[in-house]
Amino acid sequence: MKETIKNTTLADRLLFFLLISLSVSGIFISRDALSQGSDVIVEVDGKPAYTLPLNADKRLSIDGPYGPTLIEIEKGKVRVKESHCRNQICVRDGWTSRGAIVCLPNKLVIIVGGSNKYQKQGIDAITG
């Protein structure tokens, strides 16, 4: 085995390092591109009401059965700043960059990350 590795040509090694470096940098580039494409989707009463980019700071007030809910987007994260519901679960969730924040009394769902969340379809896995 050592002999085989020693006998590899210069082109072999160049090809190997080229492929490895290209694919590793490709992984990082695609990950960056993916996180930039993230959106915040605000659903009121089960219907998507707003779609906002995660990388732009914004404040948003949404009216619900318990009064206005204040949503804040900052530095790629979302939180519910203020809500007039009883449990305050959504406020205690704090800053979130992935997943969802739910405020049941106000019928409010905030989904973070992955703008293609509702478009995923097709085959899960192929073997063989």
Add this chain to the structure above:
Amino acid sequence: MQLQDKHRVAILAAYALALHGFESLLPTPIPWLKLGLANIITLVALVLYGFRTALMVTLIRVVLASIFIGTFLGPAFILSAGGGLASVVAMGLSIKYFKNLFGTVGISLIGALFHNIAQLSLAYYFFIQRIEAVLIISPLIVLIGSLTGIVNGIISDILIKNLLKKDTEKIQNVVHW
């Protein structure tokens, strides 16, 4: 095709089939991660006996393995056949035109790369049809493919050297390109 060549193709295809079947039984952490052990046989056939033998071995292996595993003419078969054919053609061409440039390990890497490219394009055209998904997944697939390609190339190189050493009369049968 002579009788001896037919025997050789049959034996090589049997080896490739056994490796392919064994590999499909191995549990893998990611569904589409495969070692590509059958490519060792393809590469050995290509280097020692020429392009036609390697092509026949690959075709027999892909078709029979899919019948045994139960994926014949299914999506997995299309991907497997496309990847196998692309890898044989790429390796055959690179042996023909860059024989002085690349060693066995390099040829194996080229084969692995084209195997992945063919599978990704086939998956895009027939099954996924979303270019972002393919682009996101392709660097990881190429990375894993290069690593397994290196390992397979090293194994093939050792195998080829041992085969050449052991029975010198086979050297007379080596196809001259």
